[in-house]
Amino acid sequence: MIRGVVIVGTLLLGVGVVAAQQDLVAQRSALMKANGKNLGTVLSATAKGDKPYDQAAIDAALNVLDDSAKKMGALYVDSTKGLKAEGDFQPSPKIWENKAGFDAEVAAFGKAVTEAKAKIKDLDSLKATLPTIGKQCGSCHEGFRLKS
Numbered sequence: 001m002i003r004g005v006v007i008v009g010t011l012l013l014g015v016g017v018v019a020a021q022q023d024l025v026a027q028r029s030a031l032m033k034a035n036g037k038n039l040g041t042v043l044s045a046t047a048k049g050d051k052p053y054d055q056a057a058i059d060a061a062l063n064v065l066d067d068s069a070k071k072m073g074a075l076y077v078d079s080t081k082g083l084k085a086e087g088d089f090q091p092s093p094k095i096w097e098n099k100a101g102f103d104a105e106v107a108a109f110g111k112a113v114t115e116a117k118a119k120i121k122d123l124d125s126l127k128a129t130l131p132t133i134g135k136q137c138g139s140c141h142e143g144f145r146l147k148s
Contacts, residue, residue, distance in 0.1 A: 022083070028075045029085040031068050038064045039137065046123070047130050053123045062117045065133070069110030073103055090146045105140040112136040 038061035045051040046058065081096045095102045116129045 024075050024077065024080050025083045025085050027071075028080075028091070029087060031071060031075065032089075033087075034064055035068050035137070038062075039134065043126065043130055043133070047127050053126070055121070058120055058126060059117075062113060062120065065113045066110070066117065069106060069113055072106045072109075076102065088148050090148055092144045092146045095144050102140075102144050105136070105144065109133075109136040109140060 042051070042057055042061040046053055051057075076091065076095050076099075078096060081093065084090060112132045112135075116133055119129045120126045
């Protein structure tokens with residue numbers, strides 16, 4: 001009887017661990033999609049003139065990116081290495097092989113977003129500041145993302 005309870009408990013614990021890992025992968029995917037949406041359809045579209053300048057929308061997009069930078073590092077734990085996300089892009093194993101480098105890229109992205117939040121007050125400041133965010137985002141993608 002006790003042996004059966006231990007076996008069932010162990011199986012349930014294992015299922016819980018797998019579910020938690022998959023949840024982290026789903027959170028990473030959602031975070032990256034939100035970043036892409038806010039960079040592409042809000043900030044870049046406004047800078048290009050495809051959307052009218054709306055400070056509230058700019059601030060909201062920057063807040064999403066700022067929140068993302070704060071959460072990102074915690075979503076790439078060792079237990080999720082090699083787990084696949086939905087979509088065309090996957091995290092590179094280099095994230096776990098060079099965690100310090102990845103963390104530095106995330107910190108640089110966060111710094112760029114924080115500085116942008118203080119600087120962007122009109123269309124001209126958006127146009128001047130947006131390339132820095134894009135450069136930091138792209139730099140991390142170059143080293144730590146794979147196309148499926």
